[in-house]
Amino acid sequence: MSDKEIPYRKVKKMLEEIVDTLGEKKEYLNRLDAEIGDGDHGRTVFETFEKALDKIKLEEKDSDVGTLLKEVGRTIAFSGGAATGPLFGTAFIEAGKAIEGKSEIKLGDWLRSVKAAEEGIKKRGRAQVGEKTMLDTIHWVSESLQKSVDEKESLEKALIRAEKAAQEGMESTRDIVSKRGRSSRLGERTKGHLDPGATSSYYIFSSIIKNCLD
Amino acid sequence: MLKKFINDPEKVVDEMLEGFLEAHGNRIKRLETSRAVVRREAPIKGKVGLVTGGGSGHKPAFIGYVGEGLMDGVAVGNIFASPSAQQIHDTVKAVDGGKGVLCVLGNYSGDIMNFDMASDMAKEEGIKVEQVIINDDVGSGSRDQMKNRRGVAGEVVVWKLIGAKAAEGANLEEVKKVAEKANANTRSMGVAHSPCAVPSMKYGGEETFHLGEDEMEIGVGHHGEPGVEKTKMKTADEVTQILAEKVLEDLPFKTADEVNVLISGLGSTALLELYIVYRKLAQILKKRKIKIYRSYIGEFFTSLEMGGFSITLTRLDDELKRLLDAPANSPLFVQA
Structure with missing residues (x-):
């Protein structure tokens, strides 16, 4: 096996990890969604990432991680459907673009990549932080990474910290009144419920980090 | 729980579509590349192609309106979930008879994102695409929040009107104007x-x-x-x-x-x-x-x-x- 295949194997393993986790949490995410939406979020995100895993091709094995993430993002964005396809897809496309061509992903690259994903979601979903969406998870992550960069932390420490931040971001949606998507029509009634998109985003992010720390 | 006669909750849309095509296959067909339904004779040369789509569960909308004097193609999403950009793009491509394609969709964030991306893809391939978003539901926002209003049954009226306009041989601009006029008055x-x-x-x-x-x-x-x-x-x-x-x-x-x-x-x-x-x-x-x-x-x-x-x-x-x-x-x- 050549060194060049390493990025491909990494990204593929990362996707497998995400699909496994989302498979385990499918019913839970469906239930969360049923509280403030229509109850299919778990199934939708699971199928979306399963499709992306199916499609990631061996011919792309010579690509770097950034390019591969971009390709994964394109599959998710164009074939995912629902609101989640375009949003998660855009996140991966932008995250990939930000680190295209890099052979080694350092802490600064992580920050750039996550920030790009955050901006991409904002633009695609015409959303802002604090509206009870997946942005709330990802924003806590980018803030945490920024702090780690400022404090010159090691990559490992920064990723462990970012994972915790993702969880806190997800938890923060419990107190927010929804302002975006279908749940926004429930207004005050959304208070006290976790946002399903912020929750699946946490699982996805957590899987990515777990995969990188292995 | 509400009871239903189904076989598998994850297969309802596909199984419904199989039955639908079995019943109406003389007039409509399913695309090979995507879960979408178009008129048998699509693409129709010299006619503006009309595309809509959205989540399933609204029968007779959306696929029931694919036909003469109505829609040319519909991208079929899961229950209450937008079809993917790929599905919409494939539908647009399949109904483009050279005179451009008008996409008409309800005002829902998922549908808008997917239709936007599909339009971008089609435009990159040189297809003329225009889009009109329907927001007729008075129950979903006050007059000063018109932009947030959902699209509901008024979509059917818009489809009927633009279907007739396109059948008359109007160009893309003219059909789009009718869609906007119909939406504004519904x-x-x-x-x-x-x-x-x-x-x-x-x-x-x-x-x-x-x-x-x-x-x-x-x-x-x-x-x-x-x-x-x-x-x-x-x-x-x-x-x-x-x-x-x-x-x-x-x-x-x-x-x-x-x-x-x-x-x-x-x-x-x-x-x-x-x-x-x-x-x-x-x-x-x-x-x-x-x-x-x-x-x-x-x-x-x-x-x-x-x-x-x-x-x-x-x-x-x-x-x-x-x-x-x-x-x-x-x-x-x-x-x-």
Whole structure:
């Protein structure tokens, strides 16, 4: 096996990890969604990432991680459907673009990549932080990474910290009144419920980090 | 839980589509590349292609309206979830007869993102694509929040009108103008006394919202989104009065206006009840000296098995009247 295949194997393993986790949490995410939406979020995100895993091709094995993430993002964005396809897809496309061509992903690259994903979601979903969406998870992550960069932390420490931040971001949606998507029509009634998109985003992010720390 | 006759909650859309194609395959076909339905003769040379799409669960919308004098193609999403950009893109491509394609969609964030991306993809391939977003639902926002209003049964009226316009041989600009005019002159509002359920179990699914035995939701959305008010049950006349007033005052519709009326059952409300509603609505319009030019009463845009109905009024001018009267022939909508 050549060194060049390493990025491909990494990204593929990362996707497998995400699909496994989302498979385990499918019913839970469906239930969360049923509280403030229509109850299919778990199934939708699971199928979306399963499709992306199916499609990631061996011919792309010579690509770097950034390019591969971009390709994964394109599959998710164009074939995912629902609101989640375009949003998660855009996140991966932008995250990939930000680190295209890099052979080694350092802490600064992580920050750039996550920030790009955050901006991409904002633009695609015409959303802002604090509206009870997946942005709330990802924003806590980018803030945490920024702090780690400022404090010159090691990559490992920064990723462990970012994972915790993702969880806190997800938890923060419990107190927010929804302002975006279908749940926004429930207004005050959304208070006290976790946002399903912020929750699946946490699982996805957590899987990515777990995969990188292995 | 609400009971349903299904086999597997994850296969309802595919199995429905198999049955639909078996029944109507002489007039429509499924794309090989994507879950989408187009007219058998698509693409039609020299005619603007018309595409819509959205989540499933709204029969006869959306696929029931693929046919002559109506839509050319529909991208079929999962229950209440937008089809993917890929599906929409493939549909657009399949119906482009060289005169461009108009996409008409309801105002939902998922649909908008996917249609946007699909349009970008099609444009990159040199296809002329325009888009009109329908937002006729008075129950989903005040007049100054028009941009946030959902698209509901008014979409059917828009499809009928642009279908006729495109069939006349109009160009993309002209068809788009009719869609915008129709949308600007259409207002709807719904009410429900019982919920629907997205299939999630072997024999059914969980209710998407809850209403007490004696309650109803005024302004309910097509997926069970809450409306303007949850209130005690009222009689047909009382409910019709409330909905009609909200709809009439919003545009506003005025004396001497000529309108199309569309009353659509939401899935499990009897036609008997819909005619009782129509009776009252006709009385109200007569009193205000608003003339009913045409009326459609039945199930045109449902929400699975939701109990309730919606009222849609469209103000007509000569062009819209002509287009409304034009023949149409699709699997679930026929007008001689």
